[in-house]
Amino acid sequence: MPLEWIAIVAAAVYGAAAGAVLPRAAYRLSVEPGAPWRDSCPRGHPLGGGVRAVLGPAVCGACARAEEPQRPYRGGREALALVGAVVCAGLAAAVGVRPELAVWLLCAPFALLLAAVDLAVMRLPDLLTLPLAAGTAALLGLAALLPGAGGSWRRALLGGLVLAGAFFVLFVISPRAVAFGDVKLALSVGVALGWYGWAVLFAGAFLGFLSAAGYGVALMVTGRARRGSALAFGPFMVLGAAAGVALGGLAA
16 A cells, blocks of 8 residues: 555544544533633533543543433534544645644644534633644644655744734724634644645635635525624634645645
8 A cells, every 4th residue: 555545544543533532622621711611521520630531522431321321412522533534634635745744633633622612612712722823833843854844834934923913903803703712723724824835825714714604604594693693713714724734735
């Protein structure tokens, strides 16, 4: 089997495994602004500490062992695993065996978790957005030192600043349309897209806005939203970033 196909299969398995352990973190982080992160299940069983308190299915051990388990917060594991597998396999197919592929695969679960939390409570926690921005920049700096890298680290850093600055302007103009969490997520998105060039940065950002607009129109047509209704923009920023990185990887 060619090395490229091995990378695609391995990325798909990794993405599925990573997505499958995100529901518990999504449940704990899906709270309204100002509320503490959840530390117990809906029945009040403590989720404990360590890795198991963060990663795993969104159902505690006590509920799982109960004769009539209550699992209202378990849903999403299969969906997250499927999306993780598709996204990671797509990135591997588009980027190929380049140093930056490892960066995209490491960042993908964090981006997927952010999208899940934003869809649930329309919030992008600093606990995820800021480390993701710093981690993406640092890891791409390491990737740039390796042979075969397909982008520019300096341009990636500039891309993060440019896109975050643009989102900040939109936030100042219309805080209802763009939240400050979107501004912080734009740092990571801009760094990732800027790695492959300004055209990729523009394309990825545009695809994010386009997909959000299309989804909003679909909601209004089906009567599930009205003009001016709030919309979680984080998932579409992540979608645009993934699409832009894939396009950049194909062109590199």
